[in-house]
Amino acid sequence: MAQTPAKQPGAIVLSPCRVPDFKDDARCGLLDVPENPNKPDGRRLSIAVAVIPAVTQPALADPIVALMGGPGEDAITAAGLLADQFAALRQNRDLLLVDQRGTGQSGALHCNLYSAEDPAASLRDVFPPAAAKRCERNLRAHADLTQYTYDHFASDLEQVRRALGYGALNLFAGSYGTRAAQVFVRAYPQSVRTLYLGSVVPLDAASPLPFAKTAQSALENLLSDCAADSACHAAFPNLRDEFRDISARLDSGAVRVTVPGRTGAVPLFRGRVAEWMRFKLYRPKSASALPWLIHRAYEGDWSPVVEALLADAKETDAALSLGLLFSITCNEDVPFVQEKDIGPATAGTFLADYRLRQQQTACEPWPRVSLPTGYRAPVQSPVPTLFVSGDADGGTPLWYKDHVAPGFSHRVELVAKGQGHTEWSDCISRLYQRLVRTGAVSGLDPSCEAVPRPPFKVR
Numbered sequence: 001m002a003q004t005p006a007k008q009p010g011a012i013v014l015s016p017c018r019v020p021d022f023k024d025d026a027r028c029g030l031l032d033v034p035e036n037p038n039k040p041d042g043r044r045l046s047i048a049v050a051v052i053p054a055v056t057q058p059a060l061a062d063p064i065v066a067l068m069g070g071p072g073e074d075a076i077t078a079a080g081l082l083a084d085q086f087a088a089l090r091q092n093r094d095l096l097l098v099d100q101r102g103t104g105q106s107g108a109l110h111c112n113l114y115s116a117e118d119p120a121a122s123l124r125d126v127f128p129p130a131a132a133k134r135c136e137r138n139l140r141a142h143a144d145l146t147q148y149t150y151d152h153f154a155s156d157l158e159q160v161r162r163a164l165g166y167g168a169l170n171l172f173a174g175s176y177g178t179r180a181a182q183v184f185v186r187a188y189p190q191s192v193r194t195l196y197l198g199s200v201v202p203l204d205a206a207s208p209l210p211f212a213k214t215a216q217s218a219l220e221n222l223l224s225d226c227a228a229d230s231a232c233h234a235a236f237p238n239l240r241d242e243f244r245d246i247s248a249r250l251d252s253g254a255v256r257v258t259v260p261g262r263t264g265a266v267p268l269f270r271g272r273v274a275e276w277m278r279f280k281l282y283r284p285k286s287a288s289a290l291p292w293l294i295h296r297a298y299e300g301d302w303s304p305v306v307e308a309l310l311a312d313a314k315e316t317d318a319a320l321s322l323g324l325l326f327s328i329t330c331n332e333d334v335p336f337v338q339e340k341d342i343g344p345a346t347a348g349t350f351l352a353d354y355r356l357r358q359q360q361t362a363c364e365p366w367p368r369v370s371l372p373t374g375y376r377a378p379v380q381s382p383v384p385t386l387f388v389s390g391d392a393d394g395g396t397p398l399w400y401k402d403h404v405a406p407g408f409s410h411r412v413e414l415v416a417k418g419q420g421h422t423e424w425s426d427c428i429s430r431l432y433q434r435l436v437r438t439g440a441v442s443g444l445d446p447s448c449e450a451v452p453r454p455p456f457k458v459r
Helices: 076-085 119-123 129-139 150-163 177-187 211-228 230-235 239-252 270-280 290-298 303-319 322-332 339-346 354-363 398-407 426-438
Strands: 015-017 026-034 044-052 064-067 095-098 169-174 192-198 385-390 411-416
Touching: 026 150, 044 076, 044 150, 064 177, 076 095, 095 150, 119 303, 129 322, 129 354, 150 177, 169 177, 177 192, 192 426, 211 230, 211 239, 211 270, 211 290, 211 339, 211 354, 230 290, 239 270, 239 290, 270 303, 270 354, 290 303, 322 354, 385 398, 385 426, 398 411, 411 426
Parallel strands: 064 095, 064 169, 169 192, 192 385, 385 411
Antiparallel strands: 015 026, 026 044, 044 095
C-alpha cells in the first residue's frame, strides 16, 4: 500500500482508523475535490477512502475495489462483509473502499422519505411526492445535484488510485455499481486490470421500464415453485387464486389497515404492495416468505405485510442516499422512457406502471444534466471480465447480461442456477479468485452447481 507523505493537491494522507465489522485497523483518509470540476474554486467535496491492508506487506499494486449499487449504497459501511468475502485475496492485496460522492462519508444525500409521524404515506407511495420535493429543496441548499453522476465518480476514483500510488484496479461491481464500472473502464481503460460484473445493469436500460416484466416472470416462477414443492403446495394449494383475490381487493380500495401512531384504519394501495413484493422477488431467500404472506392477506390478516413493508421502507431510507439515486436515475434512466413503450412493457403484470409513474413523479423537481456524448452507448473493452447473473434474479433479467457482454472481448459468463440478485457462493468465489490471481479469463469454467431453493415459509 503506497502512501502520499505530504498533503499536496490531490493527495490523500492515510491514518489508522476503525471501519464497521472489521476487527483490525484500517487506514482512512480524504480526497479533496471540487464538486463541479468546471468550477475548481467553487464548493469542495471530501471523498472518503478506507484501505483494508493486505495481510502480507508490501501489497501487490492491484487492489480490489468494490463498487456499490442502489444507486446510493456506500462502500465503507460494508467493510467487514467485503473483507470476509475477499479474505483469500487479501493475503497479498489491499481492499480499497471509496464512498461514492453523495453516499456515506462523502457528502451523503439523504432524503428522509419515510415519516415516523405519517407511516401511512409509505403505504401509498414508494417515493412520497411531497417528501421527494422537500428532499430536492433541502439538498440543493448545500449541493449541486447535477454533479453526482457516474462520470464524476469515475474521475474521483481515478484520482484516488493515483494519489495512493496504485496500479491497475480489480473492480468488483454489483447491480447499479456495474454502471459505475462500465463508465470507469471506458474513461480509464488502462486503470482496470480485471472486472467482475454481478447482476449487470446496461447503461441504456431506461430503468424502471423493464421492472414490471422482470418481476412478473419472477412471480410466475415463485408460484410454480410453490406448486412443485410438497410443503408449500400442501400449505397453500390455491396460491395463484389467492394472489388474484388479494390483488382485486387492493384494487377495489377495500383494504384498510392500522399503522403505528395513527388512530383508525388507513387504505393500503395495490401498487405499493406490488412494488414491495417486487423487491422481495430479488432473491429466493426473501421471496420464500411471500406465499405465506399472500395467504395471510387472503385470510384477512394484512398485518404481516404492513409491518414488513414499513420496516423495509424505513430501512431503505436509512441505508440508501436516495438523493443520489434520484440524481442518477432522473438523468440516466427516466428521461429515456418513451410514453409509447410504457403500455406494452407493463400491461398484464402485477406491478403495472406503478413504479415507473412513481419514479417519474419523484424526478419532476430534480435538476437535469446533459450526459456526455455517447454516454449510454454499449462499452467496448478488452479487460478480462467475469459476468455473473442469477437465473432467479427478480431485479436484473438475463437479457441485461446478454445486452452488455458482447462488448467485452475477453469474458466469461456464468448463469448461477438457483441464485438471485448479486448473490455469492463458494463456486463464484473460486472463479473470482482465479480471475484476480491470473488477471485472465482463460481457464475459468463457468459451471457452478445449482443452489437449492431455500425452504418456503409455511407457518
